[in-house]
Amino acid sequence: MRRRLIQSTLAVVLVVIAVFGVSLVIVETRTISNSAQERVESEAVRLASIVDSRLFGAQQVDAEVLRDQITQDRYYAVIRIPGEAPIEVGAKPSGDVISASAPGEEGETVTVQEPRSSVTREVGRTLLIIALVALLAVVAAVLLAVRQANRLASPLTDLAETAERLGSGDPRPRHKRYGVPELDRVADVLDGSAERIARMLTAERRLAADASHQLRTPLTALSMRLEEITLTDDPDTVKEEATIALTQVERLTDVVERLLTNARDPRTGSAVTFDLDEVIQQQLAEWRPAYRSAGRAIVSSGKRHLEAVGTPGAVAQVLAALIENSLMHGGGTVALRTRVTGNQAVIEVTDEGPGVPADLGARIFERAISGRNSTGIGLAVARDLAEADGGRLEMLQTKPPVFGLFLSRTPVRKPLGGEDEPMIR
Known part of the structure; x- marks a missing residue:
């Protein structure tokens, strides 16, 4: 029973983790990807506004000026100003990238790129956190299942032992309760049955003792009468002793009936x-x-x-x-x-x-x-x-x-x- 309770509880927890965990992974992955795309777009718009302000003020726009405006180890930006050579800021990423472009008011175009590997790392960290939480949930579920299994199985074992004791002729009630209403009800019934069985056994023993005591003397007297019958040849004496013996038998019958009635x-x-x-x-x-x-x-x-x-x-x-x-x-x-x-x-x-x-x-x-x-x-x-x-x-x-x-x-x-x-x- 303990094993079945633990297995059923663990199965429920695993199903819940599978359903909600997969859903959470999908949602988190999409959320991180969308957040990365929004960051790149926001960065492109910000750089475009900076370039616009410098062009509007007839200030110089070059890589040295824009290098301090961008996180070089994360983003790569390309600024294309009409009539000028493209300006590159940061290290150009290799492989798959997340890219966004923003046009400026002076006709320039700002393109910002971010390596998709950074998004992958963030998704991996999120998945690791989710996995750890799921593992903790499984451990907690196992511990709770073991505790609940012991709480339910131990009382049932005790109740089975009590029933076995009743069947073996030991009617002592245990008066033990377990804090579970259904199990306590069974314990109450078993204790009540034990008390009734004890009373019945006591009544039977008492009846046997009373019967042996009450019948001993009449049986002795009846035996003496029968011995006298066997020792005489006088028909009248035999008839008289037989009549007395029959009377004593009737008294014995009455004694037995009285004892049975009194026992009930x-x-x-x-x-x-x-x-x-x-x-x-x-x-x-x-x-x-x-x-x-x-x-x-x-x-x-x-x-x-x-x-x-x-x-x-x-x-x-x-x-x-x-x-x-x-x-x-x-x-x-x-x-x-x-x-x-x-x-x-x-x-x-x-x-x-x-x-x-x-x-x-x-x-x-x-x-x-x-x-x-x-x-x-x-x-x-x-x-x-x-x-x-x-x-x-x-x-x-x-x-x-x-x-x-x-x-x-x-x-x-x-x-x-x-x-x-x-x-x-």
């Missing part, structure tokens, strides 16, 4: 009014085997038959994350307590463990924050799920640890204006 839009939910007792009892039944294996217990207490607004599957996932967190990091009996505060239903999850370290208290819901060798995303996912249904998840107490899931007890409706407003029950 964290605020997208399918909130309904549901019975908290059903979700809590289902979680107790699912987690009791794990707690029993660890020599611990999980119980529930508080207000019964509470109705809340949310997605039952999402609430179950939040409770599962809290219960699993207590199993891994807590100690003693885990208790799920339900209560009502204002227009909200609250599910508290607590245990008898040492609690949350002081240095983790304010950051417990951040991703990759964990007190042990765990993924550190369970509570972050739980908070996202709670907020997606319009609820919130908070740590109410650090020692002993108490986490509270707050859910609205009032359904919401979409008015004609499009904004959410409470429905009075």
Whole structure:
């Protein structure tokens, strides 16, 4: 590209020089020739007037008198006076000459000649000046073309490298601009694409991490159920365990759908009014085997038959994350307590463990924050799920640890204006 820009610029300059240079040479040549002819004619008229004045005053007219009136090294003059011999002044030129004659009032004739070689020398000097100017123009054009080529080609090279980096999976924007509006526009588009790709990659990685975390425990429980089925010959037991396994498969399907929905839009939910007792009892039944294996217990207490607004599957996932967190990091009996505060239903999850370290208290819901060798995303996912249904998840107490899931007890409706407003029950 650089070579093509330089060649095209140089070609344009050469064409301009050729067109205007030839024209200028022709005009200057004619101008110099005309000027020389006019000088010779003017010199002839001047000498004729001098001769007239001397003849009119009866003064002597000879070569000695006229020699001081003419530039001998440039002009050659011949004065012809009737009845007298011609008077020659200066050296007679050889070769081609420029000649002019002027008649006098006393009948004399003055002829002035100039060698054409002097005109040729003047034309040569003019052509040399024009050639030097053209050479300077070519040099300046080459330098300008190189500068412009670098100014245009270097940004395009940078943009090509940026596009290649995007294609190779490096979505970091460069935020580099070049002072050329069109190129800066391309850079803006590439930087915007890089930021979008980075967000998409982050969302995909987050989805993969969330899915692996959220599906690990249900898959383990499902595996245990299937193992129990393989170890028993009782048809009733097989049927019961298979029914429970199918329920867990449905929950797994719901988990996947919730994760995909939350990845596309964290605020997208399918909130309904549901019975908290059903979700809590289902979680107790699912987690009791794990707690029993660890020599611990999980119980529930508080207000019964509470109705809340949310997605039952999402609430179950939040409770599962809290219960699993207590199993891994807590100690003693885990208790799920339900209560009502204002227009909200609250599910508290607590245990008898040492609690949350002081240095983790304010950051417990951040991703990759964990007190042990765990993924550190369970509570972050739980908070996202709670907020997606319009609820919130908070740590109410650090020692002993108490986490509270707050859910609205009032359904919401979409008015004609499009904004959410409470429905009075």
